[in-house]
Amino acid sequence: MLCRLTGVTIDLAVMHMGGDIMRNFIKGLALAAALFSVAPTPASAFPEAGKPITIIVPFSPGGTTDVSARVLAEFLEPELGVPFEVINRPGATTQIGSTALSQADPDGHTLSLASLPSLVMTYVDEARQAPYDRSSFTPVAHYISGANLLAVQADSPYKSVNDLIDAARENPRTVRMGTVGLMSNGHLPGIALEDTADVQFAFVHFNGAAPLVTALLAGDVDVAINGTQTTIPHIKAGKMRAIGFFGDRRTAFLPELPTLRDQQIDVAAPSSFAVIGPAGMDASTVETLSSAIETVIAKPEFQDRLTALSLESNYMTADELEAYWADFETRQARLIELARSAQQ
Amino acid sequence: MSENFSLLLSGFGNALRMENLIFAFAGCFLGTLVGMLPGLGPSAAIAILLPITAAMDPTAAIVMLAAIYYGCQYGDTITAVLFNTPGTGGAAMTAVEGHMMAKQGRAGTALAIAAIASFVGGTITVGVLAMIALPLTSLALSFGPPEFFALIVLSLVLVVTLGSSSILRGLITTVFGLILAMVGTDPVMGLPRLTFGQMHLLDGVAFIPVIIGLFGVGEILKNLEDPSNSFREAVVSKLQITRDDARRSAPAIARGTVLGFLIGIIPGMGTIPAAFMSYVTEKRLSRTPERFGTGMIEGVAGPESANNAAANGALLPLLTLGIPGSGVVAILMGALMMNGIVPGPLMFEEQSDLVWTLIASMYVGNVILLVLNLPFIPMWVSILRIPYSFLFPVILGFTVVGAYSLANSQFDLGLIAVFGLIGYVMRKLDFPLVPIIMTLILGPMMEGGLRRSLEMSQGDFTIFLNRPITAGFLALAVVFLLLPLVSGVRRRLKRASTPVSSGETD
Numbered sequence: 001m002l003c004r005l006t007g008v009t010i011d012l013a014v015m016h017m018g019g020d021i022m023r024n025f026i027k028g029l030a031l032a033a034a035l036f037s038v039a040p041t042p043a044s045a046f047p048e049a050g051k052p053i054t055i056i057v058p059f060s061p062g063g064t065t066d067v068s069a070r071v072l073a074e075f076l077e078p079e080l081g082v083p084f085e086v087i088n089r090p091g092a093t094t095q096i097g098s099t100a101l102s103q104a105d106p107d108g109h110t111l112s113l114a115s116l117p118s119l120v121m122t123y124v125d126e127a128r129q130a131p132y133d134r135s136s137f138t139p140v141a142h143y144i145s146g147a148n149l150l151a152v153q154a155d156s157p158y159k160s161v162n163d164l165i166d167a168a169r170e171n172p173r174t175v176r177m178g179t180v181g182l183m184s185n186g187h188l189p190g191i192a193l194e195d196t197a198d199v200q201f202a203f204v205h206f207n208g209a210a211p212l213v214t215a216l217l218a219g220d221v222d223v224a225i226n227g228t229q230t231t232i233p234h235i236k237a238g239k240m241r242a243i244g245f246f247g248d249r250r251t252a253f254l255p256e257l258p259t260l261r262d263q264q265i266d267v268a269a270p271s272s273f274a275v276i277g278p279a280g281m282d283a284s285t286v287e288t289l290s291s292a293i294e295t296v297i298a299k300p301e302f303q304d305r306l307t308a309l310s311l312e313s314n315y316m317t318a319d320e321l322e323a324y325w326a327d328f329e330t331r332q333a334r335l336i337e338l339a340r341s342a343q344q
Numbered sequence: 345m346s347e348n349f350s351l352l353l354s355g356f357g358n359a360l361r362m363e364n365l366i367f368a369f370a371g372c373f374l375g376t377l378v379g380m381l382p383g384l385g386p387s388a389a390i391a392i393l394l395p396i397t398a399a400m401d402p403t404a405a406i407v408m409l410a411a412i413y414y415g416c417q418y419g420d421t422i423t424a425v426l427f428n429t430p431g432t433g434g435a436a437m438t439a440v441e442g443h444m445m446a447k448q449g450r451a452g453t454a455l456a457i458a459a460i461a462s463f464v465g466g467t468i469t470v471g472v473l474a475m476i477a478l479p480l481t482s483l484a485l486s487f488g489p490p491e492f493f494a495l496i497v498l499s500l501v502l503v504v505t506l507g508s509s510s511i512l513r514g515l516i517t518t519v520f521g522l523i524l525a526m527v528g529t530d531p532v533m534g535l536p537r538l539t540f541g542q543m544h545l546l547d548g549v550a551f552i553p554v555i556i557g558l559f560g561v562g563e564i565l566k567n568l569e570d571p572s573n574s575f576r577e578a579v580v581s582k583l584q585i586t587r588d589d590a591r592r593s594a595p596a597i598a599r600g601t602v603l604g605f606l607i608g609i610i611p612g613m614g615t616i617p618a619a620f621m622s623y624v625t626e627k628r629l630s631r632t633p634e635r636f637g638t639g640m641i642e643g644v645a646g647p648e649s650a651n652n653a654a655a656n657g658a659l660l661p662l663l664t665l666g667i668p669g670s671g672v673v674a675i676l677m678g679a680l681m682m683n684g685i686v687p688g689p690l691m692f693e694e695q696s697d698l699v700w701t702l703i704a705s706m707y708v709g710n711v712i713l714l715v716l717n718l719p720f721i722p723m724w725v726s727i728l729r730i731p732y733s734f735l736f737p738v739i740l741g742f743t744v745v746g747a748y749s750l751a752n753s754q755f756d757l758g759l760i761a762v763f764g765l766i767g768y769v770m771r772k773l774d775f776p777l778v779p780i781i782m783t784l785i786l787g788p789m790m791e792g793g794l795r796r797s798l799e800m801s802q803g804d805f806t807i808f809l810n811r812p813i814t815a816g817f818l819a820l821a822v823v824f825l826l827l828p829l830v831s832g833v834r835r836r837l838k839r840a841s842t843p844v845s846s847g848e849t850d
């Protein structure tokens with residue numbers, strides 16, 4: 001027994017020595033690299049070996065955000081060599097999860113997959129008293145782009161978005177426009193459309209996509225602002241038609257569907273999933289993470305997984321994401337103000 | 345129809361393959377265990393296992409997740425009956441009568457009848473679903489926001505008039521529950537309402553911590569008052585179902601199955617209102633309604649069958665329209681999507697194998713659950729022999745862990761404590777707990793239905809009178825509200841005409 005124990009100790013000691021040699025070797029390499037390159041070497045190694053990286057998902061398990069975070073985590077794990085865990089902190093339209101992220105240690109081991117429209121809404125709307133704003137976070141990488149579409153029943157008289165606008169102009173507040181929720185990612189594009197076309201719709205706010213789709217099929221609303229994922233199956237079944245896409249470019253899943261801009265209506269309301277961290281992250285940590293995400297997104301097998309989920313990737317570097325976020329915030333703030341004043 | 349039937353048979357062929365049966369067994373067992381932990385329901389269990397099932401064959405994954413779904417529901421019933429702690433609300437009605445039965449030493453009977461009722465409710469509705477799914481679709485679609493609103497008004501009237509032994513106490517708790525249900529973000533302006541600057545209240549008062557506090561913690565506090573009043577002596581772990589039990593349960597199960605299925609196919613209603621409606625129906629039809637609340641077996645059999653029937657009914661919008669009818673089904677769909685299968689109206693044609701396997705495996709799950717659980721009932725009941733000084737801390741521990749793990753939120757733990765105290769006080773003052781549960785669920789639905797209806801009609805209230813189903817439900821609500829009043833007046837008139845009546849108290 002004693003023998004075996006000693007044996008183990010010796011083994012460990014040898015491994016330690018080996019480890020020291022390796023470490024010195026790496027140190028030497030790092031020194032050499034530092035001599036040859038202008039870029040400063042990272043102050044602390046990221047990711048810390050063996051320490052898991054947590055991705056906070058501010059929605060419940062099983063939803064689009066959750067599933068896309070889990071797929072990303074699965075591919076990032078071998079890329080960065082540390083375990084990933086996805087933690088769901090749902091509630092208050094992402095405000096609970098976002099608060100948790102803003103208070104986390106900015107060492108790069110706590111990240112979140114943010115739905116940009118929801119996140120921006122929570123802090124732009126002052127009534128919600130969110131304890132954070134854009135400066136509380138570090139942008140890491142833009143991951144997925146998508147947009148809602150305008151769907152009508154297959155036998156609807158509206159063939160294009162302009163038909164819809166004409167009807168609303170003729171009889172204001174009679175075209176019943178269903179959304180997935182008040183102040184939601186589905187409501188605000190509708191507000192933008194009202195604003196640009198200078199018409200008024202009769203908004204009917206549901207609680208998520210399932211009741212909205214049911215209402216459109218039943219004819220309780222005339223048009224629905226809904227996501228592609230939950231609409232396409234009904235288009236294929238011949239029950240619905242899409243008449244306009246809110247993205248700034250067409251979607252690969254419905255290539256024949258014109259955007260609103262294609263129909264001479266200057267409205268684009270894309271939505272985004274982006275990887276973000278708490279404020280104060282090291283530039284080098286952000287760089288490591290962001291380039292790992294870029295590598296993963298470029299992989300064909302990763303793209304296959306996204307396509308199966310009806311999602312489209314759209315990688316942006318941290319700097320690009322920062323500029324995009326600021327611009328998005330300005331537009332979103334204006335729409336929320338418009339939505340509020342329309343309700344009064 | 346006959347084509348569907350043969351597809352269902354081939355679905356059974358898939359579900360009954362050896363490896364799938366093993367997954368079904370594992371799922372039922374895991375589900376029962378998870379369901380027994382208060383607060384952890386099928387949604388949580390399925391969500392936890394999603395990453396694992398993503399790596400499995402889609403059929404096996406679906407079979408296992410469906411089995412977990414059923415197992416959880418039964419596990420929930422076990423804790424509801426034994427400890428009066430329904431973890432997810434579906435078994436709240438079962439807790440009312442089932443726990444009283446347990447106190448009389450009939451826990452085994454309550455659990456057995458619950459298992460049988462669930463089995464019958466589940467089995468019959470699976471068959472109905474397979475036969476006439478398509479014609480039922482129009483029924484589901486004819487339920488727009490106004491119909492939804494009217495049905496909920498009717499339900500709330502039933503909560504007040506039949507949910508408790510005293511209308512006054514029922515009304516007080518219902519109003520208290522409706523005030524709780526107002527907390528959150530208002531659906532008109534999107535502004536915080538009654539949240540007192542607490543972001544954790546922006547979504548409203550979380551349902552599961554409330555139910556765990558009111559029922560579980562409140563019950564423990566009440567029992568601590570007088571630990572000698574435990575039911576340890578009363579434990580009889582035999583499974584006896586007497587002829588009388590069977591005679592009283594059979595019609596309750598039949599009615600619960602029909603009612604539960606009809607409520608289940610209305611998108612968004614869910615299993616809790618179904619169980620409640622079955623309970624009040626049994627109470628209304630009973631010759632001895634005053635004995636409800638003292639351990640009536642009909643009050644276990646009816647709601648349990650309704651519960652399972654509604655769970656199957658909720659599959660209808662999924663199968664015919666591709667719309668998940670309940671939260672659990674939505675998560676099941678999440679599992680399908682991770683395997684690249686997109687739910688929709690064409691799923692029946694494009695993935696008919698998988699869809700019918702899902703239906704068949706729900707049936708198989710029901711059978712396995714019955715086979716697995718009937719022999720285990722004496723074991724579950726014997727938990728009651730554990731001394732309270734050990735049992736209570738363990739239940740409390742599981743409760744807190746379960747509730748915390750749902751949303752990883754410490755705020756929820758505070759809610760449990762507060763509602764534990766409220767539950768204790770309500771028990772002391774003999775207030776019914778069920779109206780709070782019902783209003784917390786129905787309140788936001790009612791407000792949303794009203795809001796949406798008026799958005800549809802641009803503020804015109806006649807939308808509630810122009811639609812026949814809506815007007816019918818509202819008329820029924822008025823009748824139920826006036827019924828106690830009318831019968832009270834009649835009784836008084838009767839008494840006035842027969843002045844020599846004895847000192848009858850009512």
